[in-house]
Amino acid sequence: xxxxxxxxxxxxxxxxxxxxxxxxxxxxxxxxxxxxxxxxxxxxxxxxxxxxxxxxxxxxxxxxxxxxxxxxxxxxxxxxxxxxxxxxxxxxxxxxxxxxxxxxxxxxxxxxxxxxxxxxxxxxxxxxxxxxxxxxxxxxxxxxxxxxxxxxxxxxxxxxxxxxxxxxxxxxxxxxxxxxxxxxxxxxxxxxxxxxxxxxxxxxxxxxxxxxxxxxxxxxxxxxxxxxxxxxxxxxxxxxxxxxxxxxxxxxxxxxxxxxxxxxxxxxxxxxxxxxxxxxxxxxxxxxxxxxxxxxxxxxxxxxxxxxxxxxxx
Numbered sequence: 001x002x003x004x005x006x007x008x009x010x011x012x013x014x015x016x017x018x019x020x021x022x023x024x025x026x027x028x029x030x031x032x033x034x035x036x037x038x039x040x041x042x043x044x045x046x047x048x049x050x051x052x053x054x055x056x057x058x059x060x061x062x063x064x065x066x067x068x069x070x071x072x073x074x075x076x077x078x079x080x081x082x083x084x085x086x087x088x089x090x091x092x093x094x095x096x097x098x099x100x101x102x103x104x105x106x107x108x109x110x111x112x113x114x115x116x117x118x119x120x121x122x123x124x125x126x127x128x129x130x131x132x133x134x135x136x137x138x139x140x141x142x143x144x145x146x147x148x149x150x151x152x153x154x155x156x157x158x159x160x161x162x163x164x165x166x167x168x169x170x171x172x173x174x175x176x177x178x179x180x181x182x183x184x185x186x187x188x189x190x191x192x193x194x195x196x197x198x199x200x201x202x203x204x205x206x207x208x209x210x211x212x213x214x215x216x217x218x219x220x221x222x223x224x225x226x227x228x229x230x231x232x233x234x235x236x237x238x239x240x241x242x243x244x245x246x247x248x249x250x251x252x253x254x255x256x257x258x259x260x261x262x263x264x265x266x267x268x269x270x271x272x273x274x275x276x277x278x279x280x281x282x283x284x285x286x287x288x289x290x291x292x293x294x295x296x297x298x299x300x301x302x303x304x305x306x307x308x309x310x311x312x313x314x
Contacts, residue, residue, distance in 0.1 A: 001033050001034070001035060002033055002034045002035075002053040002054075002296050002297075003034075003035055003036070003037060003051060003052045003053060003054075004022055004034070004035070004036040004037070004052065004053065004054045004055075004056070004292050004293075004296055005036075005037060005038070005039030005050075005052040005054070005055045005056070006018055006019055006036065006037070006038055006039060006055075006056045006058065007039045007041075007055055007056065007057050007058060007059055007060065007066060007070075008038070008058040008059050009058065009059035009062065009063070011058060011271075011272065012272070013271075013272050013273040013274065013281070014058075014271040014272060014273070014281070014284075014285065015038060015058065016038070017273075017281070017285050018036075018056070018285055018288055018289060018292075019036045019037060019038060021285050021286060021289040022036035022289045022292050022293060023035065023036050025289055025290070025293055026293065029293075031293070031297065034293070034296055034297065036292065039052065039055060041066075041069055044068070044069045044072055046072065047072070047075060047076070048072075048076070049073075049076040049077070049078070050069070050072070050073035050076060050078050052073065052078050053078060053079070053295075053296045054078065054079050054080075054081065054292055054295050054296045055070060055073060055078055055079075055080045055081070056081050056247070056288065056292060057070055057080055057081065057082060057084065057087075057267075057268065058268045059268065060084060060087075061087065061267070061268060067084055067088060070084040071084050071085060074305070075307070079295050079296075081246045081247055081291065081292070081295065082244075082245050082246055082247055082248070082267040082268075083244055083245075083246075085305070086243070086244050086245075087267050090152070090243070090265060091151050091152035091265070092149075092150075092151055092152050092153070092181070092263070092265045093109065093111050093151040093152070093181050095239075095243065095264055095265050096109045096181075096183075096261075097109075098242060098243070099239060099261050099264070102238055102239070102242060104235050104238065104239065104261050105258050105259060105260045105261065106260060106261050107183045107184040107185070107186055107253075107260055107262065108141060108142055108143070108183070108184040109142075109181050109182070109183040109184070110138055110141065110142060110181065110182050110183075111151060111179070111180075111181055112172070112179070112180045112181065112182060113126070113129055113133070113179075114175075114176075114177050114178065114179055114180075115172055115173060115175045115176060115177075115178075115180075116176050116177050117177070118177045119177065135165070138182065139165060139168075142182050142183065142184050143184055143185075144162065144163050144164055144185070145161060145162065145163045145185035145187070146161075146162055146168070146182050146183060146184060146185050147159060147160065147161055147162070147182070147183045147185055148160040148162055148168065148171050148172060148175070148180055148181070148182055148183075149180065149181055149183065150178050150179065150180055150181070151179045151180060151181050152179075152265065154265070154266060158175060158178055158180075160174075161185065168182070186253040186255050186260045186262070187255060188253035188254055188255050188260075189254055189255065189256075190206075190224065190228075190253075190254040191206075191207050191208060191209060191251070191252070191253050191254065192204050192205060192206060192207055192224065192232060192251070192252045192254070192259070193205050193207035193216075193217075193249055193250075193251050194232060194233075194236050194249060194250045194251070194252070195248075195249055195269065195280070195283070195284050195287065196236045196237070196239075196240045196245070196247075196248045196249065196250055197246070197247055197284070197287040197288055197290075197291050198246055198287070198290075198291045198294070199237060199240045199241050199245070199246065200237060201287045201290075201291075202232075202233045202236045202237065203280065203283050203284070203287070204223065204224060204229060204232055204233070205217055205218075205221055205276070205280055206218035206221050206222050206223075206224075207251070209251075213275060214274065214275055216275075217275065217276050217277050217280060219277070221277075221279065221280070224254075228254065228257065228259065231259060232252055232259050235250070235252070235259065235261060236250045239261065239264050240264075243264070243265075245267050246291060246295075247267060247268075247269070247288060247291070248264065248265075248266055248267055248269065249263075249264070249266040249269035249270075250263070250264040250266075251263040251264065271284050271285075271288075
């Protein structure tokens, strides 16, 4: 029997609803050799199969044990959504650079050195770093207002909006050993958050990041103008195909009719019924369930790894 496992942490609404929906679709389509369940894992033996054909990962970014387990599972042919190898290596600064090369509107962004030396380093570790830094040219490139935020991370942690040099340096002094970026602030007229499932299914959701978390998804989800919607959908697909994410959200701030890609490293995006709302919740549960079944019922389509050819040739 092929198993689909859902790996999660503190989430309450999405994982059980997803398991239920997958099993409902399995029953409706008479797929007797397939079953979904909440994944269980104990001690992990090297190179041993996981027992799952597909695993949907919602938590390994926070639990190194789970991340290592998923990589071991991939070794035996399990398809993990999302790819744990790329997710481990990815960061938001690279994503911005990639988006700009793909021709997608992206705020001007610069990578900054750590304010404090990372653990187990000293000034001697930084001998290749230009000092003093040319702050004037940096501020001329980015402009104000701007956002100071970690080069990788999420949940709006350690994010500062700065309107001047003085505000920047005050915030920068608080970042400690974090690696930060400084990004042009887009003063937007509209803002959208988009689920992108399987690189193709896109749901555009009106979103207001200035509201409290539970109020950010706008009631009624008023759609963008057709031309803007078409561009947003196309940019979502381009980004997620380039990054290789099967489950992701992409955020756009719209200024003067142009959607600027703001955040698109969200491989375990918020899908809680209480925050995204009933309609968005139903859509994402159904879309991820369809993706899981499609993946489990066709030959493995996970990204090719260098070790695959060696193992297959053995």
